[in-house]
Amino acid sequence: KIHLNESASANAVQRIQAGTNGYAAQLHLYGNNVGGASYNSVASYVNGDSTPQWEITGPEASAEDQMLLHTGGSERLRITSAGSVGIGTSSPSFSNGSGLEVANATTACVRIEGNSAAHAVEIYADSSGGTIDARGTGAVLAFDIGGSEAARITNSGTVGIGTSSPTVSNGKGLVIADATAARLKLCDTTTGEGASDGVQLGHSGGIGFLFNHENEALQFGTNSTERARILSGGQIFFGKTSENIADTGVEIH
Numbered sequence: 001k002i003h004l005n006e007s008a009s010a011n012a013v014q015r016i017q018a019g020t021n022g023y024a025a026q027l028h029l030y031g032n033n034v035g036g037a038s039y040n041s042v043a044s045y046v047n048g049d050s051t052p053q054w055e056i057t058g059p060e061a062s063a064e065d066q067m068l069l070h071t072g073g074s075e076r077l078r079i080t081s082a083g084s085v086g087i088g089t090s091s092p093s094f095s096n097g098s099g100l101e102v103a104n105a106t107t108a109c110v111r112i113e114g115n116s117a118a119h120a121v122e123i124y125a126d127s128s129g130g131t132i133d134a135r136g137t138g139a140v141l142a143f144d145i146g147g148s149e150a151a152r153i154t155n156s157g158t159v160g161i162g163t164s165s166p167t168v169s170n171g172k173g174l175v176i177a178d179a180t181a182a183r184l185k186l187c188d189t190t191t192g193e194g195a196s197d198g199v200q201l202g203h204s205g206g207i208g209f210l211f212n213h214e215n216e217a218l219q220f221g222t223n224s225t226e227r228a229r230i231l232s233g234g235q236i237f238f239g240k241t242s243e244n245i246a247d248t249g250v251e252i253h
Contacts, residue, residue, distance in 0.1 A: 180204065 043052035055070040065081040078086045085100045086092030088108065092101035102108045109124035118136040125131070134141040134155075142152040142164075151161045159174045160166025162182065166175035176182040187198025191214050199218075200211045212218045212232075220228040229237045236252040237243075243251065 041055050041057040043055040045052050051073040053071065057068045057070065058066065067079040068075050069077040075090060076087065078090055078092065080086070080092065080098075082098045084092040084094065084098040087100070087102045089101055089103035092099075094101070100110075102110055107124055107126040109122055111120055111122045113120040119139070120135040121141070122133045122135060123131070124133070132141065134153075138155050140152050140154050142149050144150060149164055151159065152164060152166070153159050154166060157172040158166045158168060161174070161176045163175055163177035166177075168175065174184075176184060181202055181204035183200050183202035185198050185200045187193050191197055196213050198213060200209075200213065202209050202211075210218070215232045217232060218230045219226050226241060227239065229241055231237070235243065238250040238252075240251070
């Protein structure tokens with residue numbers, strides 16, 4: 001039981017109570033922080049230093065429901081009345097809802113570490129943009145939905161969708177795997193984004209296919225020049241782009 005009270009008023013400049021009637025054995029700090037003349041705090045000082053090692057306070061010159069943590073005389077962390085947490089910033093804000101904001105003048109970083117320093121993920125942002133970095137030898141970056149892996153990026157740079165072990169015959173690339181049919185689809189908003197729109201490159205039952213689902217041609221080129229074209233009606237042109245007998249090239253009907 002602790003009881004130090006300079007005034008019976010709840011607006012007393014100094015008042016500490018614990019285990020007294022009406023306070024259910026909780027520790028209460030009261031201070032005139034509304035006007036900004038002083039504020040409540042719990043602090044640790046060493047060897048008579050004027051600056052505390054650490055300090056937990058309410059907001060200065062404000063009656064807002066917030067918690068501030070200081071070290072070395074500077075604010076390091078703040079919990080707002082909305083439940084948002086700011087590290088390195090006194091005003092954490094988000095495009096939607098509440099959360100954790102880490103701010104720094106050069107690089108702000110959040111690190112999540114596993115059973116050793118060699119197994120970690122760092123999310124950081126600097127003047128060039130944002131980065132998600134899987135740290136450690138052989139590290140991979142996996143993306144799960146509903147507890148199941150949906151995609152991953154290996155340490156070699158190969159991307160896998162629907163497989164946890166994407167491999168290619170040479171170099172690096174994109175691997176899409178599915179028990180029924182794996183597809184890569186390209187489409188635009190002008191012609192549509194539905195299941196029967198766009199161009200699809202796929203594999204199913206050992207058969208590979210390339211389909212243009214639109215009522216347009218399928219073009220093939222090399223060296224930045226079109227070399228062949230399949231029209232929507234099935235005609236095939238080599239070295240030419242239209243049905244004109246005067247043009248050089250081959251037509252197959």
